[in-house]
Every structure is written in C-alpha cells, then in structure tokens.
Amino acid sequence: MTSLSDIPVIQTPPEAPARGGNPLANVFDDFIRYCRSRSLFMLHYCTGCGAIELPPAMTSRFDMERIGIQPMVTPRQADILLVTGYVSVKTLKRIILTYEQMASPKYVIGICSCTVNGGMYWQSYATAKKLNDYLPVDLYIAGCMPRPEAVIEGLKALRDNIEAGTSDNWKDYYQRYDHYLGNQQRLFGADWQTPTEVIAEAKHYGLFGPDTLGEHTRRLEDHRKPLEPLRMTLNAGRLEHME
Amino acid sequence: MTPLDTLYLASAATLAAMLVLGDWRRAGVLATLMYGVQLALLFTMQRTGSTSFDLSALGFELSWRFDALSWFFAVVTLGTAFFASWYGAGEWLRAYTGRRRLFQSALAANVFAMLLLLGSGDLLTLFVGWEATSWAGFLLMALAGGLARDAALRYLVYAMAGAMALLGALVVLFQAGGSFSYEAARATLAAMAPGPLWALIILFGLGFGAKLALLPLHLWQAAAYSETPAPGSVFLGGVVGRMGLFALALVLVGLIGIPHLQALAVPFTFLTAQDVVAWVAALTVVLPTYTALKQNDARYLLAWHGIGQGGYMLLGLIVGSALGSAGGLLHVINYAATQATLLMVVFGVRHRVGHTDLNRLGGLVARMPLSFLALLLGIISLAGLPPMSGFVSKWMVYSSLIQDGRPFLFLAAIVGTLGTILSVYKLIHNLFLGQLRAEHEQLNEAPLSMLIPMLATATLAFVTGVAPGLVLGWVADAQAAIGLPVIDYTLGGIASPRASLDMLWVVGVMFAGFGVGALLFYGAGGKTHRVHQLDNYAGGHFLDAGMRYHYSDNFYAGLMHLIGGWYRGSFHWLEGAIGSGLSLVAQGAGGWYRAINPAFYLLAASVALIAWVAL
Numbered sequence: 001m002t003s004l005s006d007i008p009v010i011q012t013p014p015e016a017p018a019r020g021g022n023p024l025a026n027v028f029d030d031f032i033r034y035c036r037s038r039s040l041f042m043l044h045y046c047t048g049c050g051a052i053e054l055p056p057a058m059t060s061r062f063d064m065e066r067i068g069i070q071p072m073v074t075p076r077q078a079d080i081l082l083v084t085g086y087v088s089v090k091t092l093k094r095i096i097l098t099y100e101q102m103a104s105p106k107y108v109i110g111i112c113s114c115t116v117n118g119g120m121y122w123q124s125y126a127t128a129k130k131l132n133d134y135l136p137v138d139l140y141i142a143g144c145m146p147r148p149e150a151v152i153e154g155l156k157a158l159r160d161n162i163e164a165g166t167s168d169n170w171k172d173y174y175q176r177y178d179h180y181l182g183n184q185q186r187l188f189g190a191d192w193q194t195p196t197e198v199i200a201e202a203k204h205y206g207l208f209g210p211d212t213l214g215e216h217t218r219r220l221e222d223h224r225k226p227l228e229p230l231r232m233t234l235n236a237g238r239l240e241h242m243e
Numbered sequence: 244m245t246p247l248d249t250l251y252l253a254s255a256a257t258l259a260a261m262l263v264l265g266d267w268r269r270a271g272v273l274a275t276l277m278y279g280v281q282l283a284l285l286f287t288m289q290r291t292g293s294t295s296f297d298l299s300a301l302g303f304e305l306s307w308r309f310d311a312l313s314w315f316f317a318v319v320t321l322g323t324a325f326f327a328s329w330y331g332a333g334e335w336l337r338a339y340t341g342r343r344r345l346f347q348s349a350l351a352a353n354v355f356a357m358l359l360l361l362g363s364g365d366l367l368t369l370f371v372g373w374e375a376t377s378w379a380g381f382l383l384m385a386l387a388g389g390l391a392r393d394a395a396l397r398y399l400v401y402a403m404a405g406a407m408a409l410l411g412a413l414v415v416l417f418q419a420g421g422s423f424s425y426e427a428a429r430a431t432l433a434a435m436a437p438g439p440l441w442a443l444i445i446l447f448g449l450g451f452g453a454k455l456a457l458l459p460l461h462l463w464q465a466a467a468y469s470e471t472p473a474p475g476s477v478f479l480g481g482v483v484g485r486m487g488l489f490a491l492a493l494v495l496v497g498l499i500g501i502p503h504l505q506a507l508a509v510p511f512t513f514l515t516a517q518d519v520v521a522w523v524a525a526l527t528v529v530l531p532t533y534t535a536l537k538q539n540d541a542r543y544l545l546a547w548h549g550i551g552q553g554g555y556m557l558l559g560l561i562v563g564s565a566l567g568s569a570g571g572l573l574h575v576i577n578y579a580a581t582q583a584t585l586l587m588v589v590f591g592v593r594h595r596v597g598h599t600d601l602n603r604l605g606g607l608v609a610r611m612p613l614s615f616l617a618l619l620l621g622i623i624s625l626a627g628l629p630p631m632s633g634f635v636s637k638w639m640v641y642s643s644l645i646q647d648g649r650p651f652l653f654l655a656a657i658v659g660t661l662g663t664i665l666s667v668y669k670l671i672h673n674l675f676l677g678q679l680r681a682e683h684e685q686l687n688e689a690p691l692s693m694l695i696p697m698l699a700t701a702t703l704a705f706v707t708g709v710a711p712g713l714v715l716g717w718v719a720d721a722q723a724a725i726g727l728p729v730i731d732y733t734l735g736g737i738a739s740p741r742a743s744l745d746m747l748w749v750v751g752v753m754f755a756g757f758g759v760g761a762l763l764f765y766g767a768g769g770k771t772h773r774v775h776q777l778d779n780y781a782g783g784h785f786l787d788a789g790m791r792y793h794y795s796d797n798f799y800a801g802l803m804h805l806i807g808g809w810y811r812g813s814f815h816w817l818e819g820a821i822g823s824g825l826s827l828v829a830q831g832a833g834g835w836y837r838a839i840n841p842a843f844y845l846l847a848a849s850v851a852l853i854a855w856v857a858l
Contacts, residue, residue: 045783074780094783101780195778195785204772227775230609230679234688 006132029165036105037162040079040155041072043102045095048085050112050145057148069155075101080158081135085145086114086121087128089187096184099135099173100196104205106170107138107158111151116140133183136169174202178214185216193220195227246288247295247309247362253281254358258351265344271332274347278325278354285321290314290720295362303423305371306364311720312497313361315572316489318717319579320361323481324354326696330587331474333692335594339472341387346472349383353478360486366413367423369490373409376486377402377454383475384467391470398463401453405460409450412443429498437507440499444507444516447494448523455487455557456550458527459814464550465534469542473590476542480549481583485575488556492572495520497725501563520561525652527554528659530814536666536799537810541589541599544670545582548625551659552578558656559640562647565722566742569730570639572718573711577624577632580704584621585670587697588614591689592674601669605793606679606776610686613694615675620701622667624708627660630750632708635736642742669798677793678776709750710734 042064044054057064058071072078075098083095099108110131113119118129131137138161141154161167173180177198185192199217202208257277264270294308309317328350336343356379360372381402385395417423419439420431432440449460456464468479495504507516528551535547552574559571591614592607593599608615624631627638637660644653688694707714712734722729730737736744777786786792797803836844 076780091783093785097785098780098783101778195775201772204770227777229773229775230606232609232612234612236610236685236687 006130033163033165036079037159038068040069040107040159040162041077042069042080042082043072043075043078043098044082044084045098046082046084047087047091047095048112048114050084050114053111053145053148053151054082054084057151062148062152064152064155067152067156067159069159075099076103078102079106081106081108082111083108083115083131084111086112086119086124087131088126089128090126092128092134093188093192096134097194097196100194100198104170104201105168107162107167108135108169109154109158110137110140111143111146111154113142113144116142119144128187134180134187136172136180138167138169171205171207174198174205174207174212175209176211177202178211178216181220182214182216185219190219191223193224197226245293245295246284247293247307250281250284250288251295251307251355251358251362253277253284254351254355257281258348258355261344261347261351265347268337270343270347271328271336274351275325275328275332278321278328281354282318282321282325285314285317288314290717291724294364297364303367304365305368307359307362307368308364309362311717311724312489312492315717315721316485316575317358317361319485319576320354320357320482323478323579323583324350326583326587326700327474327477327481330477330590330693330696331472334690335473335590335693338594341472345382345386346475349379349386350475350478353379353383353483355379357483357486361489365423365425366416366428369493370406370409370413373450373486373490374406376483377406380479380483383479384471386475387470387472389470390466394463394466394470398467401460401463405450405453408446412446412450415439415443415446425498429500432499433503440507441516444495444499444504447491448520451487451490451494452523453487455484455491455553456527456531457487457523457553457557458530459817461527461531461550462814462818465538465543465546468546468549469540473586473593476590477583477586480546480586481579484549484553485556485579488553488560488571488575491557492560492725496560496563496568496727500726501561504561505563517561517563521558521649521652524554524557524561525655525659527551528558529554529655529662532659532662532666533806534810536662536669537803538666539601539796541592541601541670541674542586544601544666545585545589548663548666549582551663552582552625554659555637555640555656558652559636559643562640562643562649563727564643564647565728565730566639566646566737566739567643568722568727569715569718569732569737570636570643572721573639573715574633574636576714576717577636577704577707580700580707581621581624581631581633584617584697584700584704585625587693587700588618588621588689589674591693591697594693595686595689596683601673601798602796604674604680604683605672605677605795606675607683607686608675609679610683611675611688613698614689615671617694617697617701618671618675620705622671624704626664626667628664630705630708630746630753632704632711635708635711635744635746638744639737646741665799665802673793673795673798677795678791680793681788709746711736711746 044051046054056062064070069080075081081095081099081102087095099106108131110116114121114127115131115137118124118127121127122129128134139154139158141150143150146154158167199208199212202212257274260277261270261274264273267273288309290311294306297304297306299305331339339346353376356372356375360369360376363369363372381395381399384398385392413423416428416431419435420427422428432443435443448457453460464484468476471479501517504517504520505515509515509519531547531554532551535544535551538544538547556571556574556578559567559574562568562571589599592604592611595611596604620631624633627633641653641656644656689697712732715730715732719729719732731739733745735747777788779786779792781792784790
C-alpha cells in the first residue's frame with residue numbers, strides 16, 4: 001500500500017513560452033493565480049502536537065499574515081486545510097468531512113512526521129499512517145515538530161506553487177475519487193459516507209474523469225442516503241400532502 | 244359640516260358598526276374598509292387645520308380642531324389601524340378564538356379615542372381625550388385575559404397615576420391663568436416663576452411620559468403590548484405609545500417652548516430643563532434597548548425596542564432645531580411602518596408555529612421566505628441603516644445632536660443603535676436563519692391576508708427611505724404648527740449647508756455597489772451551489788437531524804460576560820419598593836379606619852358633604 005509513487009511529486013513549472021509568442025497570452029491567468037496565492041485563508045485542523053508551533057507562526061514574531069495567510073473559522077471560506085499531527089481513524093473521518101466541505105480550489109498541508117508516515121505512532125492500531133492515501137495532500141512539512149520557520153517556509157512554498165500553477169491536487173480528488181474512496185472504505189468500512197456529493201461536484205467543476213467512478217463509488221451508491229438541499233417554498237405543508 | 248366632523252362621524256360609525264356587527268364573519272374586512280375610508284377622508288382634509296364641534300359643559304368650553312401636528316399623528320394612527328385591521332381580517336380572524344366583537348370594538352374605540360385626543364382644541368379636551376385613550380387602550384390590552392390581564396392592570400396603575408399627575412398639572416395651570424385654552428396657557432406659562440413651572444413640567448412629564456414609557460415609567464409597556472391579540476399588538480406597538488409624544492410635543496414644545504426650556508436652569512447645577520428631558524430620552528433609548536437584547540420572546544424583544552425608539556423621537560424633538568425635531572417627528576411615521584412590519588411577521592410566525600420563543604425556532608427562511616424578506620427590511624429600518632426609512636430619521640437626530648454640540652447625547656444615541664443592531668440580528672437569526680427544526684418541515688408561508696399588509700408596510704418603509712421628501716412635507720407643517728423652525732427638505736432628503744442628505748444618491752450608490760458585485764460574480768461565471776443544512780461545519784462533527792446546532796440560547800454570551808453585571812433590575816426594584824410602600828400606607832390607613840368607629844366617619848363625611856352642597 002505504501003509505494004513512493006503514490007506521493008504526489010511537485011512537478012517542475014511548465015517551460016516559458018518560446019520567444020516570439022504572444023507575451024500577453026497568459027497574463028489574465030497569471031494575474032488570477034497571483035491574486036489567489038496572495039490571499040489564503042487557512043483552516044487549521046489541529047490534531048497533534050504540531051499545533052503548538054502554529055501560534056508563534058501566526059502571531060507577531062513570525063507573522064504569517066505578511067505572506068497573506070490568516071486563519072478562518074469555517075471550511076466554506078477556507079483555502080488551506082492544515083493538518084498538524086497524527087491522525088487517528090476517528091479524526092480522519094472529521095478531516096475528510098471538513099475537506100469535502102471546502103470550496104475549490106483547496107489545498108492540504110500535512111505538518112509533522114506523523115502525517116507523512118505515522119511518525120512515532122507507526123505501530124498504533126488507531127492511526128492513519130499516510131494522509132495522502134485519503135486526501136490529496138499538496139505539501140508536507142516534515143519534522144517532529146517543525147519549527148515556525150519551517151512552517152512559514154512550507155507556506156511560502158505552497159504560495160509559490162499556487163502562483164506557478166503547479167499546486168492543483170484538489171482536482172485529483174475529483175478525477176480519482178474512486179481511489180481515495182477505496183482507501184477510506186478500507187479504513188472505515190463499506191458503509192462510510194459523508195454528506196457531500198463529491199461526484200456531483202466533480203461534474204459541477206468539470207473535473208469528472210474516467211477514474212471518478214469505480215467499484216467503490218458503486219458500493220457507495222448502494223447504501224447512500226442523499227441529502228437533498230432544503231427547497232425554499234411557500235407551501236411546504238400542501239406539497240407534502242400532495243406527495 | 245366640516246371635514247373634521249365627517250372624519251369623526253366616520254370613526255364613530257366604525258365603532259358603532261363593530262359594536263353591532265363585530266361577530267360577523269366579514270367584520271374584519273368591513274373594519275378595514277372603514278379605516279380606509281377614514282384615511283381617505285383625512286387625506287381630503289386640509290393639512291393645516293380644520294375645526295369641528297364645540298360643546299360646553301359645567302361652564303367650560305370643549306372644542307375639537309385639527310392642526311398639522313394632529314393631522315400628522317392622525318395619518319400614522321389611521322394608517323397603522325388600516326394595515327393592522329387588514330392583517331387581522333382574513334385567516335387570522337377565522338383562527339381567533341377570543342371574543343371577536345369585543346376585539347373589533349376595542350380596536351375601533353382606540354382609533355376613535357385617539358382621533359378625539361389628536362383633535363383636542365384646549366387643555367380640558369386634551370384631558371378628556373387622554374382618559375378616553377387610556378381606557379380604550381386598557382380594553383384592548385386586557386381582552387386576551389391571563390397574562391394580558393395582569394399586564395393591562397399594571398398599565399392601568401401607571402396610566403391612572405399619570406392621569407392624576409396630568410389633572411394636577413391642569414389644576415395648577417387653571418389656577419394660574421383662569422382658562423384652559425392653549426393661548427391663555429401659553430401666556431400663563433411664559434410669565435410663570437421657575438418653581439411652579441418645574442412642578443408643571445414634572446407633572447406633565449409624569450402624565451404623558453407614562454404613555455410614551457419614558458424611564459422610569461416604562462416597565463408596563465412590553466408585556467402589555469406583547470400579550471394583545473396580533474392586530475391589536477401591531478396597532479399598540481406601532482402608534483399608541485406615540486400619543487404621549489404628541490402630547491409632550493404639544494405642551495413642552497408648543498405651549499412652553501424650547502427657548503423657555505433652555506432658559507430654565509436646574510438649581511445648583513449647570514443643567515437646563517431641556518438637558519434633563521434630553522437625558523431622560525437618551526436613557527430611554529439606551530436601557531430598554533439593552534433590555535430588548537436579553538428577551539427570548541420575539542414579541543417582547545420588539546416591544547422593548549418600541550420603548551427605546553420612543554426615546555429617539557423625544558430626543559430629536561427636544562433638541563428643538565429644525566433638523567432634530569423633524570427627525571424626531573419623522574421617526575414616528577417611519578417607526579410605525581417598521582414596527583408594524585416586524586410585529587406582523589412575528590405574529591405571522593406565531594400564527595403558523597404557535598409560539599414566538601426565540602429558543603425554539605430557526606431556519607424558517609426556507610418555509611416563509613416572503614415573511615423573511617419583510618422582516619429583513621423591517622430590521623434594517625429599525626437598526627437605522629440605509630436604504631430604509633429608519634436611517635433617515637435617525638440620521639437627522641444624530642446630525643442635530645452633533646450640530647447642537649451634544650457629544651454625550653450623541654454617544655448615547657449611538658450606543659442605543661448598537662444595541663438595536665445586535666438585538667435585531669438575534670431576532671432574524673433565531674427566527675429565520677440556521678437550522679430548520681424537524682417539526683417545522685411542513686410549515687406554510689403566512690396566509691395572503693397577513694402577507695400583503697406586512698409587505699405593504701415594508702414597502703412603505705422602503706419608499707419613504709428612498710424618497711423621504713414624500714413625508715417630510717407633513718413633518719414640516721407639523722413643525723410649523725407647534726412653533727418650531729421648519730426643515731428645508733427635498734424629495735431625497737434634506738438640503739442644508741451644514742448637513743445635507745440625498746437618499747436618492749445614497750440608495751443609488753448602494754445598489755450600484757451590489758450591482759457591481761453581482762456583475763463581477765456572475766460575469767466571471769460564478770455559480771452557486773445549494774447544500775443540505777446538515778452538510779454543515781460543526782468542528783468536524785457529523786450532524787444529524789437529532790442534533791441541534793442552531794445556536795440561540797444565551798445568544799450574546801460573550802457580550803453578556805462584559806455587560807451582564809449592569810443588568811441589576813433597578814427599575815423593577817424601584818417599582819416594587821414604591822408598590823410596597825403604598826401598600827403599607829394603605830394598610831395602615833385601612834387599619835386605622837377599621838379600628839375606630841366607621842359609622843362615625845361616615846356620618847362626619849355625610850355632614851360635611853351636605854354642608855358643602857348647602858353652602
């Protein structure tokens with residue numbers, strides 16, 4: 001289950017267009033990416049001891065807001081999901097729920113060795129070892145624990161990746177949903193589900209790929225009870241009566 | 244027959260019709276039409292004045308006449324009555340289990356009594372109208388029984404104490420001037436020594452302040468207004484308390500005059516009578532507003548705001564400048580539209596759900612979206628934010644306080660507005676936002692007969708917010724009628740070199756801003772995505788229908804941690820202490836009376852009476 005090839009590798013930025021091309025061809029996309037990378041809201045899901053290094057990273061000494069990153073209280077408005085330590089099986093369910101509630105584009109950072117390979121909890125029966133089996137992690141900041149300098153460095157690296165357009169692992173979750181769902185089902189059991197309609201969202205974002213659906217999503221369809229959004233209506237009582 | 248005679252006849256006819264036909268199935272529709280006729284008659288009347296009948300009794304002249312101030316308040320009264328009655332004419336009336344004839348008659352009697360009060364042409368007539376209004380109000384408040392009866396009895400104590408104070412003031416004034424006419428009273432007051440004048444101001448303040456619920460006479464109002472059946476509550480909350488403001492405007496501003504109040508100093512201090520009244524008004528803004536913040540019943544929350552908003556009106560009026568007094572008077576009509584809207588929505592929710600407990604509601608926007616819209620417009624207006632009309636009148640009051648050089652009063656007004664914003668957010672959040680309870684899944688929107696009036700009053704509050712000039716003309720005439728400087732207004736607001744406001748521009752720019760935002764969002768291909776209400780973030784918890792995450796109880800816990808210690812219930816303590824003191828005195832007197840031969844007292848009293856009559 002653990003092969004190095006599963007870990008996403010940061011690809012080198014695409015080659016600059018050859019001279020003679022239109023220099024303004026990508027200017028709008030570049031501008032959007034620049035803006036996006038300079039204004040990131042971070043939801044920190046503090047699971048382990050790595051959380052202790054976040055207050056200094058956020059506050060005046062290291063001050064992550066100078067690179068445009070600040071905390072956000074809800075996943076709906078957050079861009080970065082920061083997982084800061086060992087992830088127990090129970091916690092992982094919550095992290096996946098939180099991740100799926102975030103609006104795209106979204107980025108996941110795993111802090112501490114525990115998120116990379118289980119760290120000192122390698123032998124525990126109750127922890128997930130590799131975060132990127134279950135979520136598309138954009139960046140790991142290894143260490144036990146990484147100091148605030150390392151956290152800031154990691155965030156800067158993410159910022160640069162976003163600006164360069166190489167940090168789009170969130171698309172991978174939609175394109176290869178069956179793979180991630182399979183790993184989740186292996187850990188949580190076959191009746192695992194979250195309220196979010198990931199497949200519908202994949203279609204919504206235009207990221208529906210050949211690997212979005214598979215045997216695991218079929219298993220999901222068997223037991224899933226979809227949650228319909230509340231409709232705004234003037235006569236709910238009468239409608240129910242007619243049905 | 245003068246137009247005012249016709250109006251009074253129409254109003255009396257409404258009362259008579261309700262006394263006879265009040266039990267009829269369509270009585271509500273009939274009453275609404277008749278209030279509509281009265282409103283139409285009022286609009287055909289000349290704003291600047293009309294006289295009606297005189298009659299003389301016991302050697303005193305009683306006369307009724309309308310000036311622009313009366314006309315202004317009459318518009319608010321009849322408008323509120325019209326919409327309140329419409330609200331209660333359809334499904335609400337069919338579901339109403341109380342005594343319909345009594346209810347319809349009480350509402351009509353209130354309107355008639357208030358019109359009589361507004362038309363009073365001298366101080367004696369004012370007293371007659373005042374008493375009629377008080378008793379009619381009591382009838383409306385008490386008819387629901389139970390809690391309502393207790394609240395109404397409490398009101399009655401305040402109203403009667405106020406009436407006695409008023410009677411005392413009239414006696415003092417009559418002794419000094421020998422006449423009840425306004426002209427004589429004006430001349431007497433102008434020549435009066437500071438001591439008696441202070442006594443008069445206090446007596447009038449007690450008399451009229453009880454109705455307006457000025458501090459510390461405010462404790463009765465919230466319960467009395469809230470427990471009344473829905474249209475009655477809308478009417479009471481929208482306009483009835485404002486009769487106190489009408490009378491104060493008439494006496495304090497019209498008879499005594501702002502310059503005279505400014506010249507009247509409080510002995511041994513640097514304060515004047517105007518400052519005292521202004522501070523009473525400012526405290527009436529602040530304290531009840533923060534009491535409203537703590538209410539857990541939507542009706543009570545709004546009723547407590549009614550008390551606070553009365554403070555804004557008096558505050559603006561007593562500043563006395565053209566801007567301030569126009570703001571105070573304009574707030575009467577703006578507030579009536581706002582409060583009527585809000586109460587109609589809240590009672591609509593009550594009609595559907597059965598209660599208005601803010602801790603047991605939530606998420607109703609998905610089931611009652613039009614009510615939500617009306618409530619949203621209403622709370623924007625109540626909080627004094629553009630584009631609604633409440634912004635215009637409050638802005639005028641604030642500006643006048645700044646221009647008049649009263650920073651602390653300005654601060655008090657702002658603190659009051661802060662409390663308003665906080666509590667109206669609590670109102671809309673706990674009612675309409677958040678999680679819809681499982682038991683409310685099948686709820687219908689309020690019936691059409693209730694929706695139309697609430698949307699109509701919300702629209703009125705919006706239209707008079709965009710174009711305040713539509714009603715500022717009435718305000719300007721009312722100002723002229725009581726000798727205040729007259730506001731210079733335009734369709735969009737106020738044209739003044741020191742403070743000008745053009746709501747047409749304000750609203751235009753505001754909506755243009757929303758337009759730009761929408762253009763950016765939809766122009767860039769933005770799509771919205773609706774999710775189920777259980778697909779929500781609660782620290783990562785998986786939510787299910789059995790789990791409540793609608794945060795409503797102890798709503799402003801953090802704020803209460805800071806200011807909770809200030810809620811000491813001092814006024815309740817004061818009321819209780821006065822009540823206990825009076826009861827002790829009464830017991831003592833009763834005991835003394837019973838201990839010695841009662842027949843002797845009866846005999847002595849009879850002999851004294853016969854002697855007085857004979858001599």
